[in-house]
Amino acid sequence: MKNNESDVFSFLITNKDFRDWVLDPNDERSYYWKKWMNEHPEAINEVKKAREFIERMTFKKEQLSHEEENELLEKIIANKKPAFESKYSKRRKTLFAIDQWVRVAAILVICFMSAIFIESFFHEIQLEPVVVAVEWKTVENPKGIKSKVTLPDGTMVMLNSASEIRYPKVFSDSQRVVELKGEAFFEVVRNEHKPFIIHSERITTEVLGTSFNIKAYHFGEDQHIAVVSGRVKVSNTEGDTEILNPNEMGLIGSDNLIDKTSFDLKHITGWKDGIISFKRASFTDIQEQLSIWYDVDFEIEEGFKMENVYTGEFHNETLENVMEGIAYSSGFTYSISDNKVLINK
Incomplete structure (x- = not known):
């Protein structure tokens, strides 16, 4: 600003x-x-x-047309000419000079009157706010559900659990704008004349045609944009920007700064292929991801603390199998009742 x-x-x-x-x-x-x-x-x-x-x-409609100017000019000239033509060349030259001055004066009058008219016209303009109804469509996934969305331009979006995407039913002629809450993987149809813009929690992402992953849950401190192909321009709410190339990720932390780094493709995008991946994850990270993935809540016994961090991945596994693997390597016990996971010391 x-x-x-x-x-x-x-x-x-x-x-x-x-x-x-x-x-x-x-x-x-x-x-x-x-x-x-x-x-x-x-x-x-x-x-x-x-x-x-x-x-x-760019005012055009209220100006005199070329034909109207000529007509007005001829009327002015007609009224100024003498009623007779002289037979002598000297008088003809005099009349010719007068005729030229009349033409010049007429043009100046037209320009002056047009300027006055335009100025007075715009002083009377009352600018009204432009209110145009935009027809939007929203796709919202609850916890435990993932879905594939095809946008009006053919762009494919894999929408993660607990996520929402909002987009116009018809994109404009100049740009393609969508809004995202949560996480999604985009495969954007290339169009050099219509940039694709994604507004999310603390990030604005702009591309022409590429594939990338955005994670921008409102409850998470860290958000990211990970580029698989093409180039991506990322902006934060402070107006800082970074250009990301393939295999680069922009990480936006609690300080709202953009940190450019590399990333593990399977760890970041594996969720869309049924892979849960943990990399030096704290129990808070594990709890957050499993809650979204399986639509469960965690109840933790007072005094519980997982001392170590956890690294591992699971391919299309049940909640029971995932919890069994984590609990065994991390040294705690658990039980599952309905949609609740109880963690014991």
């Missing part, structure tokens, strides 16, 4: 997306700029000024 009004005004009138919204509004553009104004209420007046300026610069 800019620090003063002139910077905001300059930012808006030079922003192609903003100009496109003013001159050719559609559902997607209106949604984006309405959301932008909600996030920057102090800039509303500058938005109105910028809209008026852009509309004024």
Whole structure:
């Protein structure tokens, strides 16, 4: 966000997306700029000024057409010409000079009157907020359920448990915008003219066509974007950005900074293939992942503490088998009753 009004005004009138919204509004553009104004209420007046300026610069409908200008010019000239033609060349030259000056004066009158008309017209404009209904679709998975979603452009999304994706039923002509809560793996159809933008908890991700994993659960401190193919631009809420290439991951911690690192493909994306992977996981990490995966709650006996961290993976295993493996290597006992896991010392 800019620090003063002139910077905001300059930012808006030079922003192609903003100009496109003013001159050719559609559902997607209106949604984006309405959301932008909600996030920057102090800039509303500058938005109105910028809209008026852009509309004024592209003003066409109220100007005189070329034919109308010629017609008005001929009427002015006709009224100014003398009632007779001289037979002498000297007088013809004089009349010709007068005729040229009349034409110049007529053009100046037309321009002056047009300028006054346009100025008065725009002073009377009352800018109304653009309200356009955007038809959105939401897919929400409860705990224990995963699903595959096909977006309007053909992009494939594997949506993890306890996750939600929201997208317009029809993408706009300029960009493809979706909203994500939780975790999903995207295989984005490439379109160099329509960037694909994902808004999640503390991350904005922009791509043209690629495959990557986003984890952005609201209850987790760490969120990430892991790129499998293509290139991805990642931004945090502070406006910091990073470009991620294949096999690179942007990790956003509690400090909201973007830390670029490498990643283990199976550990990060194995969930979509039925693989639960733990890598030096604390019991809190284990509890969180199993709760989402199997839709269970944990009840922990007072005084319990898992001293070590756990590393391992399970392929399409039942909750009982997973708990048996973790409990055996970590030295605790457990029991399962309905949708509750009881952990004992």
